[in-house]
Amino acid sequence: MIRVMLVDDEEMTRDGLKEYVSWAELGMEVVGTAEDGKQALERFAELRPDLLLCDVRMPHMDGLELARRLKEQGPDCKIIFLSGYSDVEYLKSAIKLQAVDYVEKPVQLPELEELLARTGDEIRRLQAEKKDAERLKDSWDRSEPEMSSRLMRRLLALNGPSDPEWPSVRDQLELLHPRMPRDGIWICAAFAFADTADRDRWRDEAAAAAEGQGLSVFTAIVDGTGVACAALDSERHLEPAALWLNKLVGRGAGAGSAPKRAAGVGDPAGHPSQIGESFAQAMRALQYRFYRGWQSVLWSRELSFQDKADRLLFDKNHFIAFEEALRRQEFREAEERLDQAVNELLLYPSPDIDAVRKKLFRWYISMTKVYPEAMWEFENDELWSQVFVSGELYTIRQFMARRLQIIREGMQGVSPGDKSVIREVIRYVQQRYAEDISISSIAGHVYLTPTYLCLLFKKERGMSIHDFITQTRVDKAKQLLRDRSLKLYEIANRVGYQDANYFSKVFRKITGENPSEYRDRMEEPFI
Numbered sequence: 001m002i003r004v005m006l007v008d009d010e011e012m013t014r015d016g017l018k019e020y021v022s023w024a025e026l027g028m029e030v031v032g033t034a035e036d037g038k039q040a041l042e043r044f045a046e047l048r049p050d051l052l053l054c055d056v057r058m059p060h061m062d063g064l065e066l067a068r069r070l071k072e073q074g075p076d077c078k079i080i081f082l083s084g085y086s087d088v089e090y091l092k093s094a095i096k097l098q099a100v101d102y103v104e105k106p107v108q109l110p111e112l113e114e115l116l117a118r119t120g121d122e123i124r125r126l127q128a129e130k131k132d133a134e135r136l137k138d139s140w141d142r143s144e145p146e147m148s149s150r151l152m153r154r155l156l157a158l159n160g161p162s163d164p165e166w167p168s169v170r171d172q173l174e175l176l177h178p179r180m181p182r183d184g185i186w187i188c189a190a191f192a193f194a195d196t197a198d199r200d201r202w203r204d205e206a207a208a209a210a211e212g213q214g215l216s217v218f219t220a221i222v223d224g225t226g227v228a229c230a231a232l233d234s235e236r237h238l239e240p241a242a243l244w245l246n247k248l249v250g251r252g253a254g255a256g257s258a259p260k261r262a263a264g265v266g267d268p269a270g271h272p273s274q275i276g277e278s279f280a281q282a283m284r285a286l287q288y289r290f291y292r293g294w295q296s297v298l299w300s301r302e303l304s305f306q307d308k309a310d311r312l313l314f315d316k317n318h319f320i321a322f323e324e325a326l327r328r329q330e331f332r333e334a335e336e337r338l339d340q341a342v343n344e345l346l347l348y349p350s351p352d353i354d355a356v357r358k359k360l361f362r363w364y365i366s367m368t369k370v371y372p373e374a375m376w377e378f379e380n381d382e383l384w385s386q387v388f389v390s391g392e393l394y395t396i397r398q399f400m401a402r403r404l405q406i407i408r409e410g411m412q413g414v415s416p417g418d419k420s421v422i423r424e425v426i427r428y429v430q431q432r433y434a435e436d437i438s439i440s441s442i443a444g445h446v447y448l449t450p451t452y453l454c455l456l457f458k459k460e461r462g463m464s465i466h467d468f469i470t471q472t473r474v475d476k477a478k479q480l481l482r483d484r485s486l487k488l489y490e491i492a493n494r495v496g497y498q499d500a501n502y503f504s505k506v507f508r509k510i511t512g513e514n515p516s517e518y519r520d521r522m523e524e525p526f527i
Helices: 011-020 037-047 063-073 088-096 109-156 166-176 198-212 239-249 272-286 316-327 331-347 353-370 372-381 383-389 393-411 416-432 439-446 450-461 465-480 488-494 500-511 515-522
Strands: 002-007 028-034 051-055 078-083 099-104 185-193 216-222 225-232 261-265 296-299
Touching: 002 011, 002 037, 002 109, 011 028, 028 037, 037 051, 037 063, 051 063, 051 109, 063 078, 078 109, 099 109, 109 166, 109 216, 109 225, 109 272, 166 272, 185 198, 185 239, 185 272, 198 216, 198 225, 198 239, 225 239, 225 272, 239 261, 239 296, 261 272, 272 296, 316 331, 316 353, 331 353, 331 393, 353 372, 353 383, 353 393, 383 393, 393 450, 416 439, 416 450, 416 465, 439 450, 439 465, 450 465, 465 488, 465 500, 488 500, 488 515, 500 515
Parallel strands: 002 028, 002 051, 051 078, 078 099, 261 296
Antiparallel strands: 185 225, 185 261, 216 225
């Protein structure tokens, strides 16, 4: 139904129009009335009419002023003016203000209904066209990212202007991005994102930031990587592109205020069909985010890709010296050797980043071999994937240095305060051994980090917290085994094991015999 508002300062006119016009037959409904233009304007946002049947001459605000105001607030709303005057010029002004027509007073009902019918058809036609345009835009918005991705793949695969695919790619580029130049200098940048949800936002931001620098860009997501091609006037005009890239990765933004992004940038290409080589260079440069961290723009031309074979990180003797320092509890020396290896990597970054990650992980494993109490975190928190696979060099170095600090603190003498902590841990375990307790929950209870607590407990008690929990449970199970009315699975549940078979294995490992064997032996007569 088409929504209609009646605006006239005469109540009789409003009531008459509302009662005698065949609104339902016309496919219309009167959603409200107003005494003058001012009141109509106030109610417009609430009623959102499609059509105004409006007097021209009214107090406070006449029909012409109302029409002027509605051109901004409701440009799709049509207006039919009612006029009791024969001033042709006045009515011409009204027509210019988006009025579809006018009817002279006194209103002739057949004439008005005929005009309303024509106006209704026009409104429906425009509404249908608007819906079609919205559906088309929605369909384009959904399909454009995938179309751009496919086109970007084709563009990056070209081998120069003579490539037989170039004319087809050029035509497609013209269709999707008509403002992009078809010749001149192009550069390609590859973007990495810490948050996958950031990729879609990045495309919109890239377009807006490029417009601010007067750049023409073509962006797409290819295999999870953001790819941006920018057209330049010449190689001497890289400054706008540099400013654009810095803005996109958030360089200069406050800590935590920008999403974690990094960009690798290839060398300029002399033709859009040669952008593939620039992209390969950009991807290679992007790997060096491992050394520079997020919010970095890594230009291929500024990076050294020469490998250095004798790095300290890969030097066997340096690694052995690091391990020996750990065993001697010379933690400062161990940290210095770690820093020497990391600093050398920053000066001479290795292109084989996977090898660097694995070697750093080996250094960490050596720490856990010398001080196994620190190993629980790797087992429980999937340390490899969280730090050594996805982290940057700085993050890994900070993590390892923090572990060294915790081990050093744990190897110091146990203070009276620490002894009270150990007593609280023992009390906590003895009270909750039947529950699914973990080292993390115990550490949280005594307000210590899990690794530090493990080291402290081992130093004071001579056994790990995990072993203490197991021993406590086995001791309690021994007491319960004396009660023949209890089934073995019931005993297992009472001491914190949901799997009776696993409980039996643990019991045998600690005591050397199965729970049933232990029970039978306890009942043997003393001779």
